[in-house]
Amino acid sequence: MQKTTGAKATIAQPKHRTGATEKHYIPGYPTKLYIYKLQASRYWWARYFVGRNAVRKSTKTDSKQKAIAFAKEFYDIITYNQRHGIAATASATGFESCLKELLKAEKARLKRGEIAKGTYDNFVYRYDKFITPHFRNVEVREIDYFALERFLNTLSEQKLTASTISAYMGLIAKVLSYAAKRKLIASVPEFPTVTKKDKARGWFTTREYRRLWSAAKRYAGQRMEVRKYKDAKGDTQTQFINTNAKSGKLGTVMRNVDMTEDMRRLIVFMCNSYIRPTDIKFMKHKHVDIVRGEYTFLRLRLPPTKDHSDPITTMEKAVDSYETLKKYHVEHGLIDGKSCDDDYVFLPQYKTNRDYALKQLQRQFEILMWDTKLGTSAAGEDRTLYSLRHTAIMYRLLFGEGINTLALARNARTSVEMIDRFYAKPLSGEMNIAMLQSRRRHRNIYDGDFEILQRRESLEKVALA
Structure with a gap:
């Protein structure tokens, strides 16, 4: 591949304001990479050819020295993307690119048996559901506390539980941690706090368990219809009714369910x-x-x-x-x-x-x-x-x-x-009911009952007098 020595290219006066007015090759890099200026912009631009396609980007600077440094980084990103199957126009430091590499690593863990398939599938589902659409075009270095807070507010609008929201935020942290390991960011930013209130699991008492089992026994072998209908207020309601019922069926049949x-x-x-x-x-x-x-x-x-x-x-x-x-x-x-x-x-x-x-x-x-x-x-x-x-x-x-x-x-x-x-x-x-309902056989008056103690001392003084 031909490398340049940093020469300035001679170009004709552009016929259009978007044409290049000045062009410089980057020392030690292929001739397909160069910086140039336009009449339409005061900034330097970087351009690199991938096959027959030109990839260009504004350097956001009018300093030639800074523009050359930008072009070198621009070149590194494009060649990295080519090696890893990422589109040339995508950024290797973008959130989506980091996520793609992370999922490759997670898939390797799945093959090694380190994580379950359900866990991996859940990762992919949640990234695709809310995370990737929100951060698709964001650079990982641009994700700070406030960017995370904005995403947290977006999740809150979805009526998700605190535990689910916390799980989503944890998946973002996973990507940023991966980016930090690849030296794409200096450190993982601070995350906004999601307050979770533990809620007891919904279980069945012994009496409820017997009711449930009896109902399952009674329904076994029946086929039930699930029907949807509108009530008097116009709200959609669900009806469960035996398919053999001669009357009482409302609305439209959605499905049949065989009770087994x-x-x-x-x-x-x-x-x-x-x-x-x-x-x-x-x-x-x-x-x-x-x-x-x-x-x-x-x-x-x-x-x-x-x-x-x-x-x-x-x-x-x-x-x-x-x-x-x-x-x-x-x-x-x-x-x-x-x-x-x-x-x-x-x-x-x-x-x-x-x-x-x-x-x-x-x-x-x-x-x-x-x-x-x-x-x-x-x-x-x-x-x-x-x-x-x-x-x-x-x-x-x-x-x-x-x-x-x-x-x-x-x-x-x-x-x-x-x-x-x-x-x-x-x-x-309830687990400690025996202790809570226990009673002492002999009460020690000195274990905190000051009223009794004071009364006893008073009686002793009277006796001594």
Whole structure:
């Protein structure tokens, strides 16, 4: 490649005010790179040819020395972009470029098994949803506290929870931290604070659990219609009604939902196994071991979720639920009882679309919430399939003897901090009820009861007199 020695190019007088009036090549760089001046601008401009296409940019300075330094940086950015498959017109120091490189690194971590696919997919979804559209044309060095505050205000308009907003801000910090490691910025800027108020998880009391299970048993085998209609005020409402109903149907049918035996067994299984709803999508019979000995339980060797990969140990009741459902599937020809290792435990008929399988269970659960009127707890927490997992953890804290929160957290694939913040803290009084209602056999008058102490001293003085 031909390199220049910094010569000034001789050019004819331009016929148009956008034509170059002065042009200088950059010493030691290809002749395709040069700076020039226009009649239409007092600033120097940098230009570089990528193939047959010219890429140009204003240096924003009338100093030749500064313009040459800018052109060198301009050249470095373009060649870097070419090596990394970034459009020549994009900036290597732009937020979008840094994000692209970060996601390459995250994808490599995914291949190494360091993060779960769901975690990676969630990253991509959230970056595409709000972050990239907002910062697409922004240089990372331009992102300061106030730029972050403006984005935070934009998120607040979306009616997101504080936890979700905090997660979005954390993803931006991830990109800026990556940019700092690449020396694109000196340091990660200070972030505005997002105040999060811990909210107890929506779980079911034992009485509510029995109501839920009874409803699931009653509905199993029925087909329900989900209908939309306008009420007297013109607001859209939802109606759940049996497809065989002869009257009472309102509005338009949106979908049919088959209430399954799987839903009934899932309620018992999740309340005795700590699994997340997303585990349902991936759990196959090969992931389940039945252990019988001094204790009877299931050992669930599930694919990693949320950076946790340890096996889960269930309560004994989960064994009955699992075996009963497996027998049901065999009897109805949904699985082969002799070779079912690669069959899914719940709704095995949906082998190729497990997202749809989970969606079907969520829709069935929604109907049960409507029927039992348990969709919202007394404290105002919404109840979803996740509430079954919350119930499993809460029951161990309430009814377990000498529960070790570290062991519980590891078995539930979460952290001790999460157990304390969202489960144990709201139950602190109930978990220690024996201590709170205890009574002393012998009261020591010296343990802070000054009134009694003073009265006793007064009596002693009278006796001495």
